[in-house]
Amino acid sequence: MLLTxxxxxxxxxxxxxxxxxxxxxxxxxxxxxxKTNWLECIHILATTRSFRTSKLSESIRFDEPSALLVGKIxxxxxxxxxxxxxxxxxxxxxxxxxxxxxxxxxLGELHAVVFNADELEVVRGTPENRRRFLDDSITAxxxxxxxxxxxxxxxxxxxxxxxxxxxxxxxSLEKISEALAPWNEQLVSVASKVHRSRVRIVERLNSALAxxxxxxxxxxxxxxxxxxxxxxxxxxxxxxxxxxxMRVQAEMVAGxxxxxxxxxxxxxxxxxxxxxxxxxxGQQRSALLLLQLANIEIFFEQRGEYPLxxxxxxxxxxxxxxxxxxxxxxxxxxxxxxxxxxxxxxxxFGSLATIMRVKDGEITPSLSTVQSAGM
Amino acid sequence: MLDYxxxxxxxxxxxxxxxxxxxxxxQRLAFYxxxxxxxxxxxxxxxxxxxxxxxxxxxxxxxxxxxxxCLYCANPKRDRSIVCIVEEPYNLVxxxxxxxxxxxxxxxxxxxxxxxxxxxxxxxxxxxxPRLLPENNDGVEVQEIIIATNPTTEGExxxxxxxxxxxxxGVRCTRIAMGMPVGSDLEYVDEVTMDKALANRHEx
Ligand SMILES: [Zn+2]
Numbered sequence: 001m002l003l004t005x006x007x008x009x010x011x012x013x014x015x016x017x018x019x020x021x022x023x024x025x026x027x028x029x030x031x032x033x034x035k036t037n038w039l040e041c042i043h044i045l046a047t048t049r050s051f052r053t054s055k056l057s058e059s060i061r062f063d064e065p066s067a068l069l070v071g072k073i074x075x076x077x078x079x080x081x082x083x084x085x086x087x088x089x090x091x092x093x094x095x096x097x098x099x100x101x102x103x104x105x106x107l108g109e110l111h112a113v114v115f116n117a118d119e120l121e122v123v124r125g126t127p128e129n130r131r132r133f134l135d136d137s138i139t140a141x142x143x144x145x146x147x148x149x150x151x152x153x154x155x156x157x158x159x160x161x162x163x164x165x166x167x168x169x170x171x172s173l174e175k176i177s178e179a180l181a182p183w184n185e186q187l188v189s190v191a192s193k194v195h196r197s198r199v200r201i202v203e204r205l206n207s208a209l210a211x212x213x214x215x216x217x218x219x220x221x222x223x224x225x226x227x228x229x230x231x232x233x234x235x236x237x238x239x240x241x242x243x244x245x246m247r248v249q250a251e252m253v254a255g256x257x258x259x260x261x262x263x264x265x266x267x268x269x270x271x272x273x274x275x276x277x278x279x280x281x282g283q284q285r286s287a288l289l290l291l292q293l294a295n296i297e298i299f300f301e302q303r304g305e306y307p308l309x310x311x312x313x314x315x316x317x318x319x320x321x322x323x324x325x326x327x328x329x330x331x332x333x334x335x336x337x338x339x340x341x342x343x344x345x346x347x348x349f350g351s352l353a354t355i356m357r358v359k360d361g362e363i364t365p366s367l368s369t370v371q372s373a374g375m
Numbered sequence: 376m377l378d379y380x381x382x383x384x385x386x387x388x389x390x391x392x393x394x395x396x397x398x399x400x401x402q403r404l405a406f407y408x409x410x411x412x413x414x415x416x417x418x419x420x421x422x423x424x425x426x427x428x429x430x431x432x433x434x435x436x437x438x439x440x441x442x443x444x445c446l447y448c449a450n451p452k453r454d455r456s457i458v459c460i461v462e463e464p465y466n467l468v469x470x471x472x473x474x475x476x477x478x479x480x481x482x483x484x485x486x487x488x489x490x491x492x493x494x495x496x497x498x499x500x501x502x503x504x505p506r507l508l509p510e511n512n513d514g515v516e517v518q519e520i521i522i523a524t525n526p527t528t529e530g531e532x533x534x535x536x537x538x539x540x541x542x543x544x545g546v547r548c549t550r551i552a553m554g555m556p557v558g559s560d561l562e563y564v565d566e567v568t569m570d571k572a573l574a575n576r577h578e579x
Contacts, residue, residue, distance in 0.1 A: 089397075151528050154528045155528050157490060158488065158490055158528065158529070158532070159491050161489040161490045162489035165489060179495075181535070181536075181537035182487065182531075182533070182539070183532055184380060185535050186528060186531050186535065230456040239434070249579060317527075330579040
């Protein structure tokens with residue numbers, strides 16, 4: 001995948017337009033100038049989501065009705081697509097070559113994997129972060145899965161509302177079972193799909209991790225179903241059906257859904273030890289990096305091309321030795337975008353890179369870049 | 376201070392109550408109205424009044440109609456042994472456009488959604504079981520119920536609820552197949568797709 005041009009209007013403080021190099025792109029500028037905002041633009045064009053906020057409306061420049069992001073991608077030698085994201089109020093619209101697409105269809109166009117400080121929550125944060133990590137990995141190689149996760153969380157929210165209401169009104173167990181039945185039946189089928197997909201993606205990530213793609217650390221992951229010690233996970237559908245029937249009372253007392261993959265987790269181990277509890281922060285960074293590289297590899301296995309790789313504030317997260325190894329590994333694989341505030345970084349790694357300077361939101365490709373991009 | 380003189384501001388406020396109309400569209404509509412000739416506006420106002428005065432729910436199928444029973448329920452050529460359940464009157468129109476369904480309808484006027492406070496009691500479902508009895512159906516026994524609620528989680532829950540409700544009656548209960556984008560509204564589905572979905576309905 002190749003992003004050849006990038007443009008933004010009324011998005012945070014950024015403005016201007018740039019061409020992008022096919023290998024390493026270094027966004028260079030002092031802190032607070034808008035480097036990360038540009039990275040965020042790429043991420044939104046690729047995934048329809050920001051890696052910073054769920055309220056995209058806050059990213060529209062003050063006093064402007066809408067923000068516009070435009071990216072040109074090279075699909076094949078002869079085919080280029082223009083991707084557009086329009087953020088207006090709380091809504092966002094995505095189009096390809098001027099034609100509006102559903103998010104599900106749009107998601108196949110471009111993909112990006114991100115490595116930043118927030119993403120470290122996958123390794124050291126709450127289970128929710130790890131579930132999202134897995135769901136994102138699945139969606140990347142199978143976009144219709146986005147509908148499955150949307151349906152699942154909708155069913156859980158409807159169920160929660162019903163349970164809360166039942167608790168407040170002190171409904172009888174029989175009544176509540178009856179009201180829950182239509183939602184639980186759907187939950188069983190969608191939850192089974194989520195469970196199957198996550199188990200499968202963990203298998204694939206593990207086989208990519210086992211190849212020891214990069215560095216010396218060996219990590220492994222294991223999907224931790226919340227029903228693990230409750231019965232036979234191989235017959236997940238029967239198991240969850242049974243648990244749902246058994247736990248109606250408990251769910252009503254709790255006032256929310258207790259059974260299902262929204263309670264699951266992912267175990268990440270380094271040399272057999274849980275990295276969340278026992279890993280140093282350097283090991284946690286390495287683990288996340290390895291997970292993201294595994295993601296990139298399975299994306300390649302599935303699609304025959306590499307996603308974009310975005311690394312925010314790269315030298316704050318990794319030392320130069322690691323960065324050197326990483327960039328060498330990525331070279332010839334991904335189109336990579338990194339942000340840094342250090343001139344020394346550009347001196348060290350910039351020889352084969354496209355350097356873009358970001359000042360006061362404005363992006364300026366360095367002269368050599370413009371030439372190498374053939375403009 | 377108001378941005379506009381009071382009558383204009385009030386009109387904008389009224390438009391803003393309509394579903395899917397934000398402040399900007401409301402302004403646009405208000406100024407459109409202001410520019411139209413008075414006769415046109417009178418006709419518009421009259422149609423609003425008439426719809427409120429003359430349109431009632433069909434006592435059999437809950438369709439919106441100016442005669443009760445509605446044109447479908449009163450039509451002797453319709454097959455009374457088969458009933459198609461839909462969420463909204465515009466879903467009926469979508470099914471009707473296929474011209475492949477000749478039975479009767481039942482309109483729920485919504486779908487189950489605990490979040491929006493819609494439970495079975497909020498749907499127009501109470502008159503469903505009674506109408507299926509032969510004595511309330513021109514002596515005809517109902518052979519099949521097709522559930523054509525939307526392919527959303529709410530629509531599925533509603534279908535599931537109805538299937539459970541009908542189970543004791545032993546009547547054949549089918550769900551239309553979804554050869555259409557999941558998560559969408561029946562309203563936006565083209566006729567070819569709708570026709571296919573009807574043909575591929577399955578047992579529940
Ligand atoms: Zn009728």
